[in-house]
Amino acid sequence: MRLHVGCAMWSLKSWQGRFIPASGTDRLRSYAGWCNAVEGNTTFYATPSLTTVTGWAGQTPPDFRFVLKLPREVTHGGALADVSAMSEFLRVIEPLGDRVHALWVQLPGSFGPGDLPSLSRFLRGLPDSFRYAVEVRDPAFFHEPRRLEDLLTTAGAEWVPFDTTEFFRTPPTSDAEREAWLKKPRMPLRTAALTDRPIIRYLGRDATDRTVDGWRRWVPIVAGWLREGRSPTFFVHTPDNADAPELCRRFHDEVRTLVPELEPLPTPPPMPSPAPEGPPTLF
Template sequence: MALHVGCAMWSLKAWQSRFAPGDKLRAYAEWCNAVEGNTTFYAVPSRATVTTWAEQTGPDFRLLPKIPKRITHELRLTGTDEDLRVFLDAIEPLGPRAAALWIQLPGSFGPADLAVLARFLRDLPTDFRYAVEVRHPDFFTDPRRLEELLAQHRAEWVPFDTTAFFATPPTSDAERDAWMKKPRMPRRDTALTDRPIVRYLGRDDPARTVAGWQPWVETVAGWLREGRSPTVFVHTPDNADAPALARLFHDEVRAKVPGLPALPVPVPPEPTTLF
């Protein structure tokens, strides 16, 4: 039984005073046991860089690398053999930390494109697990065809729950920015595999973030009782409190599932001195 929790990134200026000094990913991994691999969406890192990620985290840490947008958004999963080969070679040093490769598809990729996704999934190496995030509203109106396709490939559907965020108008600059940029996605809580993945967007007010995730506490606790091993990523518009919130989410689930091990206590930052 395991619950992995984390954030959208492993480094943010607002976290520096809370994290131990040193390697940023190593410090982050003292707080959370998972992270979204957003950096690989924008550019393929070198193997040397990925090797340092592996060295800074334990084998049970989950880093979910996103397949580059060159493959998902520009080529739209067609003619991707060489780009995919380069990406897979780069992330190989992660080993078991690459809990799933994340296929985030553009909002224009709809049910009419399912044959393309089916071909892409069929040709992927079986060494990895895969997770797919869709944003076209028609997938949520009638999810059956996508669910059947993903189940055939033991792939998970990644929901991005933004319902709590869009429930009331923004009240800060960060929220106003997110209001314009974040997708309006419904809450979807159906797990297709033994490793469901959730993205949850709260508010800058921690109390409102916690109130909004209460349905997920129940859902995730239920998954754990079923023998699943979920990963939950907590977002807020400014992400200033995201690591602490992710740990709090873990604590709330653990209160309902007492057999769930606690997260390790983070290494405290060293006090500043004058000498």
């Protein structure tokens, strides 16, 4: 029984000295002391080098999990027809091994129900050595979900909902919230799981109490999945993400109150003390 929790990134300027070191190259290692999963958003923009991915594996324990977004050339290049970038992508992520929890097929808002045949062909052509999770942005899928559910069930793939309902419940109150208000999708709520590895992306607010209030519905749902033998992953976003690693651990703790047999997350390592400044010099 395992619940994975994580953020949209493993390094953020506001985390330095608090969750991750202010300098150095081991920030993923420190992040992995707080959370046991991460969204691999950077792979959407560029396929990393084999050396880089090998470094990711070296900085994370075997039970850490990556949900890696497929390259945009694949998912946003035109109805999933051009998959030439996939072979190189699959080659370089090989060092992660079982740390790859799922490959994340995030589709644009222009991808609608009429495009489902191309998604079916795409999923059938992927190697079965990985698990797959699909995120759609067209609200029509949520109003009539059966066709997509049947397609994903046949492929053994999960449907990844992005819960933005709490965020859009009231107008923004900060610069970060106003920016997110313009960029984030207003998605209908979906709480059903299709596989034994459900993945939830949740967007709260900059105010901690609002973020926690908004995820209350998810705590019993995730607890129920754990009792059913599923292994859920819950990603916490806020507009500024300043407290996201700490919020992930709080969500994990709240689920543990309903499922006491769930093992707690390890205690995060202490941050190294900053190097003392030397006496002033003329040079």
